[in-house]
Every structure is written in structure tokens, then in C-alpha cells.
Amino acid sequence: MKKKILALYYSQTGQMREILDALFLPLADMPDIAVTCREIKPQQTFPFPWTRNSFLDVFPESVLEMPVELCPPDINEEKPDLLVLAFQPWYLSPSLPVTSFLQTPLAAKLFADTKVVTVIGARNMWVQSLACVKARIESLGGTLAGNIVLTDRAPNLISVVTIAYWMFSGKKDRLWGIFPLPGVAPDDIEGSSRWGKLLGETLTQNRLDDLGKNLTDLGAAEISGPLARMEKRGKKIFLLWAKAMIKHPSKRKLLLNLFFVELIVGIVILSPLYSLANMAAGFFKRKQKQVSS
Numbered sequence: 228m229k230k231k232i233l234a235l236y237y238s239q240t241g242q243m244r245e246i247l248d249a250l251f252l253p254l255a256d257m258p259d260i261a262v263t264c265r266e267i268k269p270q271q272t273f274p275f276p277w278t279r280n281s282f283l284d285v286f287p288e289s290v291l292e293m294p295v296e297l298c299p300p301d302i303n304e305e306k307p308d309l310l311v312l313a314f315q316p317w318y319l320s321p322s323l324p325v326t327s328f329l330q331t332p333l334a335a336k337l338f339a340d341t342k343v344v345t346v347i348g349a350r351n352m353w354v355q356s357l358a359c360v361k362a363r364i365e366s367l368g369g370t371l372a373g374n375i376v377l378t379d380r381a382p383n384l385i386s387v388v389t390i391a392y393w394m395f396s397g398k399k400d401r402l403w404g405i406f407p408l409p410g411v412a413p414d415d416i417e418g419s420s421r422w423g424k425l426l427g428e429t430l431t432q433n434r435l436d437d438l439g440k441n442l443t444d445l446g447a448a449e450i451s452g453p454l455a456r457m458e459k460r461g462k463k464i465f466l467l468w469a470k471a472m473i474k475h476p477s478k479r480k481l482l483l484n485l486f487f488v489e490l491i492v493g494i495v496i497l498s499p500l501y502s503l504a505n506m507a508a509g510f511f512k513r514k515q516k517q518v519s520s
């Protein structure tokens with residue numbers, strides 16, 4: 228009997244679909260595996276490119292994981308052998324369509340007692356969003372069997388500029404011909420087929436329990452310590468802003484504008500300072516170790 232993989236994904240720009248196509252490419256040559264991909268579609272689409280207002284407006288609901296209405300998905304409820312959930316972070320939380328899907332009765336049926344592999348396509352801050360998704364998978368009775376992450380490899384500030392250009396212009400090209408391409412690099416997208424091969428082989432050999440460790444050992448989800456620490460602090464602050472916006476709907480616009488100022492200051496001034504402080508702390512720690520050994 229063929230092993231069934233059901234991949235559920237959302238993608239606004241098409242990047243996540245490209246990642247999945249590359250990931251599953253080697254599985255086309257595996258006769259024992261059948262892959263079905265289904266898109267999660269919100270009833271009200273999030274228009275791309277974004278405007279400043281529409282981009283800011285999804286902030287509180289994303290952070291507080293408040294669901295939006297979805298189109299009825301074209302999914303039969305037959306349990307797959309492996310679920311692949313492919314998502315992207317929005318404001319350090321899972322994107323609204325994916326958060327919403329995880330709160331549907333269909334998700335409760337599909338995820339119960341099912342092994343799940345998450346695939347993330349992010350700028351570079353995804354750890355907090357994965358924690359939310361993992362908690363939801365587990366509360367539905369599923370198990371996170373592995374995680375694959377593709378990020379923009381440009382330095383943090385450069386990727387902020389290029390992603391802002393991409394999101395607000397709709398163009399995934401080099402800004403002024405000098406900046407790197409925004410988003411996940413084409414080579415990295417193509418290279419994700421090696422994770423797909425591993426996934427297919429592990430599934431056919433009934434070794435899904437080893438998948439998570441194998442993916443981690445091979446570097447499928449590399450975590451940057453300084454970025455993860457920044458995310459942790461950022462998420463706490465985001466939650467405070469988001470709660471205030473939902474609690475005071477009449478002040479939502481004002482609070483969103485104030486939040487926007489804080490976000491820009493945080494990204495342009497505080498986050499480089501924070502990275503420098505982290506580097507200095509690491510340097511002194513290493514020095515101290517050398518002295519005491």
C-alpha cells in the first residue's frame with residue numbers, strides 16, 4: 228500500500244508553493260509514496276503587494292492567533308501517513324490563514340494521532356511561530372516529527388530592507404540592482420529537495436521517529452542564538468501591543484501607528500545594538516574560559 232503524504236500550505240507570494248514543489252520533487256520517483264498538496268485559502272484574501280496600513284492591520288490578530296474565515300478546503304478526511312504543514316511567520320506568530328486552519332474541526336480530525344512535519348519559509352525569525360504551531364499540533368493530539376526551515380540568508384538589516392521592498396512593491400528582484408534578491412534564495416529552494424528525499428526514504432522505511440533528529444543533524448532548521456533571543460523579547464512586547472489594540476478598538480489605528488514607530492526604531496537601532504551586545508558578551512565569555520582553563 229502506498230504511503231500517503233498530505234501537505235497543507237499557505238502562500239501569499241507563491242514562495243512556499245515553490246519550496247514544496249522542490250521538496251517533493253524526489254518523491255515523484257518513489258512509487259510507494261503519494262503526495263497531495265492542498266492550499267489553505269482565507270475567505271478574504273490578503274492583497275499582495277501590501278500597503279503600509281494593510282500590513283500593520285494584521286498585526287494584533289496574527290500575534291493573538293485570532294482566526295479568520297477560511298474557504299472550505301478540498302480535503303478528504305482520510306488520514307494520511309504523514310502531514311506536512313507549510314507555513315510562514317507573520318509578526319513572530321504563524322500566518323493568519325495557518326493559525327486559523329489549526330483551529331478548525333477538520334484540523335482536529337486530521338492532526339489527532341498523526342505525525343507532522345513543519346516546513347517554514349521565513350525572513351529569519353521563525354522560532355516563536357514554530358512554538359505556537361507545535362503547541363497547537365500537540366493540543367490536537369498530533370506529534371511534531373520534524374521541522375525544515377528555509378530563510379533569507381542576507382544579514383538581518385539587509386533582509387529587512389529587501390523584504391520590505393518585496394512586500395510593498397510586489398517585485399522579487401534586486402532593489403536598485405545592488406541589494407540581494409529578497410526572500411529564500413533560489414538555490415536554497417532547489418536544495419530543499421534533499422530534505423524531501425530524506426523524508427520519503429524515512430517514511431517508506433517506517434522510521435519517522437528518527438526523522439526529527441536526522442533533519443536537525445543535517446542542518447534542516449538552523450537556529451541563530453542572537454536572533455532567537457531577540458525574538459523571545461520581541462514576542463513579549465508584541466503581545467502587550469496586540470492585547471491593547473484588541474482591548475481598545477477605538478484606539479486601534481493610533482496604537483498601530485505608535486507600534487509602527489516602535490517597530491522601525493527596534494529594527495534599525497535596537498536590534499543592531501542588541502546583536503553587538505550579544506557578540507561582546509560571547510567574546511568576554513570565551514576570554515573568561517581561556518583565562519580559567
Ligand SMILES: Cc1cc2nc3c(=O)[nH]c(=O)nc-3n(C[C@H](O)[C@H](O)[C@H](O)COP(=O)(O)O)c2cc1C
Nearest residue numbers: 238239240241243315316317318319349350351352
Ligand atoms: C505581515 C507579515 C509579517 C511577517 N513577519 C515575519 C516574521 O515575524 N519573521 C519572519 O522571519 N518573516 C516574516 N515575514 C515574512 C514571511 O514569513 C514570508 O517569508 C513571506 O511573507 C513570503 O511568504 P509566502 O509568499 O510563502 O506567503 C512576514 C511577512 C508578512 C507579510
